[in-house]
Amino acid sequence: MTAHRTRVSLPAELLVYAGASGHMEEIQPLVDVLRERFRLLILTNKTDFTSSLPHVTFVRDFGPGLFNQALGVVEAAIVAYRALSQTGAKVVIATGPLPGLGVLIAARMCGRRAVFLDTLCRFSNLSAPGRLASFLAGRNLVQWPHLLSKAGRNGVYWGQVL
Amino acid sequence: MIFVTVGTSPRDFSRLLAGADRTLGLLKIEASFQIGYSHYTPRVAVRTRSFLTREEYLSEISTCEIVIAHAGIGALLAATRAGKGIVMMPRLKKYGEIDDDHQTEMVEIVRALEGRVRAAVVFDSLDLGKAILHVQEMPQLGTSLPPALAFRIADYVGSISAPSGDGQSARDPPHD
Numbered sequence: 001m002t003a004h005r006t007r008v009s010l011p012a013e014l015l016v017y018a019g020a021s022g023h024m025e026e027i028q029p030l031v032d033v034l035r036e037r038f039r040l041l042i043l044t045n046k047t048d049f050t051s052s053l054p055h056v057t058f059v060r061d062f063g064p065g066l067f068n069q070a071l072g073v074v075e076a077a078i079v080a081y082r083a084l085s086q087t088g089a090k091v092v093i094a095t096g097p098l099p100g101l102g103v104l105i106a107a108r109m110c111g112r113r114a115v116f117l118d119t120l121c122r123f124s125n126l127s128a129p130g131r132l133a134s135f136l137a138g139r140n141l142v143q144w145p146h147l148l149s150k151a152g153r154n155g156v157y158w159g160q161v162l
Numbered sequence: 163m164i165f166v167t168v169g170t171s172p173r174d175f176s177r178l179l180a181g182a183d184r185t186l187g188l189l190k191i192e193a194s195f196q197i198g199y200s201h202y203t204p205r206v207a208v209r210t211r212s213f214l215t216r217e218e219y220l221s222e223i224s225t226c227e228i229v230i231a232h233a234g235i236g237a238l239l240a241a242t243r244a245g246k247g248i249v250m251m252p253r254l255k256k257y258g259e260i261d262d263d264h265q266t267e268m269v270e271i272v273r274a275l276e277g278r279v280r281a282a283v284v285f286d287s288l289d290l291g292k293a294i295l296h297v298q299e300m301p302q303l304g305t306s307l308p309p310a311l312a313f314r315i316a317d318y319v320g321s322i323s324a325p326s327g328d329g330q331s332a333r334d335p336p337h338d
Contacts, residue, residue, distance in 0.1 A: 013323060014319060014323070020170070021169060021170055021234070021236050022234050022235040022236030022237075022239070023236075024216075024236070025235065025236035025239040025240055026235065026236070026239065029243075029308050029309055029312055030309075030311070030312045030315060032308060032312070033308050033312035033313060033315075033316050034312070034315070034316055034319070037316050037319075037320065038316075038319065038320075038323075064261075090322075090323040091319050091322060091323050093315065093319070113322050113323070115315065115318065115319070117315075119235060120235050120239075120271070121234070121235035121264065121265075121267065121268070121271065122264065122267065123267040123270045123271050123274070124267055124270070138322075139318065141311075141315075143311075144274070158310075158311050158314040158315065159309055159310045159311035159314065160309060160311060161239065161309055161311060161312075162239060162242060162275065162278060162279070162309060
């Protein structure tokens, strides 16, 4: 079951991957600030995303398991690649869920700059995407200062979403 | 009024729903329940729904006194931004409620955020009543402002996407 629902206005300056559930709650205050300065395009897995902002919703459910999760990453990369190609967005911001890695891969393929925001809910270690993001994003943002040493050479601590 | 929510996980979390149902019945507190894919039907609920839109979810939070939830960061953030207290119980792998036990880290997160959240974490539903009373006694939160992190990110995005430069600041890694 696939549904790509698209509301895109061209051009966008900034592509934001917002995930769903807790990840959506984490990114919301950032979107509220960023939308005042940049034209945004939101990529989300949230099926009832109702923002007035331009957005692309992708909700294919591949099911559990590593292989299926990898398929989700590939799908996110394809959706993000298309969005970057269509809008010309120069910068990508991605959050915690695994498809965020696909968005970062698309950013690398398109030669765009990327920022990854690891989730506040991982306190003792980085999330799996957070560990890999150091290879893909120019800035790997952690939300706990004690995790900075695990975030790679691109790791930075700029505060929390709360 | 208390709002009980278990989020959108496809796993059952009747352990929390049954505990909240029992506790709120004893305390004679009205409650609204969002039960997700759980099988338990609350008896004390004035409203029971499987899922809510984001608007309905935020509306429930804004009108309740305290939230009872799984230990997810979304629930903590939504309750805190609305100035509400929250009691959280982690989903646990040993009960088949989740794939890993990362929600148990909420204990340390709440401790680290002390003074910025009105929150408590319990592992046993028998402790819900005590936790509700504890959260009720916590001081009210101030007005929720956009986090400084948002402005730092906005400044960074502005610096690397400015048309006047080549987008490569001196501190940026080469592959950025």
